[in-house]
Amino acid sequence: MRILVAMSGGVDSSVVAGLLKDEGHEVIGATLQLYDHGQATKTGSCCAGRDIMDARAVADRLGIPHYVIDAEERFRRSVIDRFAESYARGETPVPCVACNQGVKFSDLLGMARDLGCEAMATGHYVRRHAGAEGVEMHRPVDLDRDQSWFLFATTSAQLDFLRFPLGEMPDKEAVRAVAMKMGLPVASKPDSQDICFVPQGSYVDLVETLRPETLEAGDIVDATGRVLGRHDGIARYTIGQSKRLGDINTKSAGGVRQMVTRIDAPARRIVVGPRDASGRTEFRLRDMNWLVGNGQAGEARRTLRCGVQLRAREAVRQAWVMESDDGQAVVRLDEPAWPAPGQACVLYADTRVLGGGFIRLDAA
Ligand SMILES: Nc1ncnc2c1ncn2[C@@H]1O[C@H](COP(=O)(O)OP(=O)(O)OP(=O)(O)O)[C@@H](O)[C@H]1O
The missing domain is CATH 2.40.30.10 (Translation factors)
Structure with a gap:
């Protein structure tokens, strides 16, 4: 069948393209350009400029056509802006779900249909198989790489059209071994990082640029509103966290450990309470x-x-x-x-x- 492979330029989706080609399918590769590569100098991210070149090199090696799609504007609006807005509401966002639904499984999937493809494959670690009620989604064999949690919003109609060949792989070493055997230029490339559009662990800088108020200092209070200390921005906190509470926990040595129970975004306050009661x-x-x-x-x-x-x-x-x-x-x-x-x-x-x-x- 004709099948579109979403190629990030990483090992996983490159192997997917190779496996499907070996199975005799007519494979078309497509890479989304997700943000300005002038600013994206980091390595190991799924969408840096280098990755587009890598995807193209893999496609050349496999002898398949490869398209690059400019999804920058769409990605900025439906993923990055919403990520920052979510922090501004006092939430803890999951940008990968927004990206799957707002970009990969909408624009890219639409393109696959337009190209006359019967399916679209990605390098996500999740299994899909036919069950009594229709197509089911399952955790992958390699539970260390499980991405099912990030894919919960995939609709039945999307699931019908999607393929996840890596769901059956025992581990990443096996995937790399396949890449090596196929002679793919990305076989030894490091894994991508958690959030593709932020450099190692510094999502705070990005959020501060877009929604500066989320990094302004404010009070840490208990459930009655009594001020216990100060925080350095609500975007640094999530419910259940007990780090970054200053000396609140050390002060109460021998007392009850406190954790974040609520983020009051309009008042810029972090509310804490004793773990067991909250x-x-x-x-x-x-x-x-x-x-x-x-x-x-x-x-x-x-x-x-x-x-x-x-x-x-x-x-x-x-x-x-x-x-x-x-x-x-x-x-x-x-x-x-x-x-x-x-x-x-x-x-x-x-x-x-x-x-x-x-x-x-x-x-x-
Ligand atoms: N920029 C992109 N363009 C096209 N497809 C992409 C892009 N980024 C990710 N994908 C697709 O989504 C899948 C999951 O993305 P994720 O960021 O989790 O990458 P990954 O698990 O590290 O895989 P890979 O090794 O292929 O980068 C990828 O395997 C690929 O099929």
Whole structure:
């Protein structure tokens, strides 16, 4: 079949292109130019200028056509700006979900269809296979590389069209070995970093440029509003954090350890509370995407007993999840946890992704 491969210039998607070519498919490579390469001098990021050249070199080596698509404006609006705005609301954003939905699985997927492709493949580590109800999404074999949490918003229609050949790979070494065997020029290239558009760990600089108020100092208060100390910008904090609280925790040596329980963005305040008393068992999800049940009009709303994962690298917790109005859901955890608004809550049944949504802690 004719298949478009989303090529980042990294090892993973290069191997995907090679594997599909070897299987006899008509492979077309496409790389998104996601931001200004004049400013993007970092290495190891998925979208720096160097990576476009790498993707082209791999395509040449494989003898496949390769397109470069200017998605800079789209990426800036739907990923980078929203990332900063989310911090300004006191949230902890997940930009990779916005990128998958707002760029890769929209613009690029549309281009694949326009080119007459029957599928689009990426180097994401996730498995997709046919089940009784239709196509299912599962965690990959290599759980260390699991990207299913970042892909929860993939719709059933998108999933139908997508392919993730690396989901069955045992580990990254095996992927590199394939790259080596195929003679791909990127076989030894370092892995990309967590957030492609920020240099190593300094998302704060970017957020400060776009929304300076999120890095202004403010008060750290307890639940009653009593001032306990000062912070250096709400964008540096997330719910459940106990670092960066100054001497609040050392002062109370012998006392109860404090952690962030709420980020009050309008008042620029960080609210803290004792760990054991501040967890919550109930919260809401917005923008739900369901990959289970048909959800047609007239069907009963979904109520699931399942596992939920509240952060990218966190253990699964047991919960009830009840579908509610307007694409929302209510989560009721067995044990208290510290969900952060803006993060994803992904629903699992063993390895299968049942759906997910974004955490909201406000009452609405
Ligand atoms: N700039 C881009 N253009 C086209 N596709 C991309 C781009 N960046 C990422 N992708 C696609 O999304 C997948 C997952 O991206 P991610 O940033 O997680 O990269 P990765 O897991 O390090 O993979 P790789 O080794 O291919 O960079 C990639 O394997 C690729 O298929």
